[in-house]
Amino acid sequence: DAYRIDRDFYLPAKSGARIYGAQLYWYAVRGTVRLSFRGRQIILTKDVSEALVDGRKIKLDKAMIVRAGKAFIPIGFFTTKAFVRLAGVDSKFDPKTRLLLVDHRSSVGPVRWFTYPGHTRIVLELDRKLRFQTRKRGRSGLDVTIPNGTIDWSERVDVGDGVLEFFHLTQEKKQARLTLKMQSGADGYKLLELKKPRRIVIDVARSKDRILAAKTRRVGYESPPSPKQTWREARRKKKLAKKAAKKAAKKKRARIKAAIATKEVTHPPAVRAPQRAGRIRIMVDPGHGGKDGGAVGRRGTLEKDINLAASRELVALLRQEDVFDVRLTRDSDTFIKLKQRSALANNFNADLFVSIHCNAADSRALSGFEVYFLSERASDPEAERLAEFENSVLAMEGEDVVLDEAAELLYALARTEYINDAAEMAGLMTRSLSKRVDLRNRGVKQAAFYVLRGANQPAVLVEMAFLSNGRDEAKLQSKKYRRKLVEGMYAGILDFARRKDWLEGKR
Incomplete structure (x- = not known):
């Protein structure tokens, strides 16, 4: 399929996509070709001696040309190191025979x-x-x-x-x-x-x-079921486990009832609306930090660094409004325990708590943003997996997490008073983000994030994008694009404050 045009050899873009197993997108008006390889992409433009390979510019000996409405890519491009590394294919071209030898790796x-x-x-x-x-x-x-x-x-x-x-x-x-x-x-x-x-x-x-003692709330290592286990045995074990869980729940309710009757428990503070004469207090929490790097991107990007950069930008934006008094749980690369983060918000008497994170998944195809609020039950398996990952930092804290059952119940009752507000703020933030960024809106979700459990105010956790996705990672690294994400969070907070009439007479 090689063509000789003006003494140089070219390959039709359509043929190149077929040979190398790429998806082809041809934008005739702009004269641009996009080749997509499992989420990674190459962009070439007619009469431009440069190509974008996964967002990086590389120089070309010859530019892509267009003839009779068809795009032709110079053969030499398919033998460059950048293309070989991205496509995983070795290529050699023999100008005498006009054969392109392709060795798929x-x-x-x-x-x-x-x-x-x-x-x-x-x-x-x-x-x-x-x-x-x-x-x-x-x-x-x-x-x-x-x-x-x-x-x-x-x-x-x-x-x-x-x-x-x-x-x-x-x-x-x-x-x-x-x-x-x-x-x-x-x-x-x-x-x-x-x-x-x-x-x-x-x-x-x-x-x-x-591994922590069984009384703690951490999840231990579980071996996968033996291949020899029959489906009947699995069904029997499932029934027994369900029966045991019901029995344990009944005993727990009885213990809680007895504990409340016999033990004096410190009640968490009641739901507090901001004083009209005072400023609205917001605690912004950059996720992870220090020895806890969080998720790691395909290019080596550390989640803790992106979280801190975005949080600082959000705080700077909020501080432009006189009505807000804003603080960070951490302003440097330091490790802070999960329970200390919500405690900082409570000691600050914060009206809102916003925890900022980046997502990651086994599949590189997953992309987009999502906003969470607290629930003891996850809204879906992905939310449960994410909460497990975010809570896994407990293993680094070196302390057992043992909660008094009566106190736990009373805190749970107090948290329900914030659930509606947290859900409303999550919805407003999701809507404002979707207006400003071209990432997929994965919606509002619920999960049992430990960092949100102790918060005595409406609290949300924002997953800005997936570091496991190459395009999402590049956007998170871009200050310009990260600014759009921050502006979306900022607008969501403003919308929530207006809904609650917290800004009445202050703007």
Whole structure:
């Protein structure tokens, strides 16, 4: 399909997309071609000797041209390092025979990791089913090799969570290698190969003496069910577990009733509307920080840094209004326990609590923003997974989370008074964000975020975008685009304050 035009060789954009397995988007009016490879993209424009490869500019020897309404891409572009790394395909062109030789490679990576109370999870993404081999390296090392696998870039991450010291993804001559170095807190591992998307998952268990006692609220490590377990046995166990849960709930209600009757419990403060003569107090909470980096993007972006930058911008915007008195739970890269964050808001007598985060998921295709408010039951499985990830920082805090049942009930009753306000603010913030950014609106959701549990005011948690999605990550790194997100949150807060008549006579 190669064409010779003005002594140079070109390939029709349509043929290039078919050969390399990309989706083609042709914008004839603008003279722009977009090639999409599993969420990553290349943009070329006619008569421009530059291409955008995943947002990065690269120079071309020849520009893309248009003839008879069709786009033609210079053959040399398909042999550049930038294209080879993105598409995972080696290409060679023979001008004598006009043959383009294409060698499809297997793409491996990136690597993502999550720290949970009972285990640390490593996820290695694959573009298709591949053979892989595992080999122990001494007492605390593990190698996973993928023959014929190639990576976009080498990466090493020092985890240091007591279970995993580091992991290192490297490229060797004819294979990719993932090396894990475990710490003294590790107690074996489990390796799974999963589909949709294709990935290798390694769960490194935390040793039993380091897992919290059963009385705490943390989630321990659970082994997957044995393959030998029959469906009848599974059904029987499910029935028994349901029966046991009902019995435990009945006993708990009885204990709470007895505790309230016999024990003096400090009641949380009642719902407080802002004093009309005073200023409206808002606590902004940049998620994670210090040793808790949060999610990690495909380009190595740390969630804690994006959260802090966006929170500072939001505070600066709110402080332009005289009616607001605004504070941050942290103004530097420091680690603050979850319970301390809501305590800071309560001690400040805050009227609103806004916690700012970035999202992440196993699937790189997931994209968009969402706003949460507190609920003991998650609105969907994704919300439950996210709450589990955000709450996993409890493992770093080094304290048992044991709540007095009577006090817990009274706090739960107090929180219900804020639920309607929190839901309303989440809805207003979602609406204002959708007007300002071109991210997918994933809506208002509910989940049991520990950071929101102790807040004695309407509280929401904003997930700005997905660091696991390349395009979302690029937008979060952009100050200009992050400003739009911040303006959306700011507008949502203003709308909520107006709904509550808090701004009456002040603007």
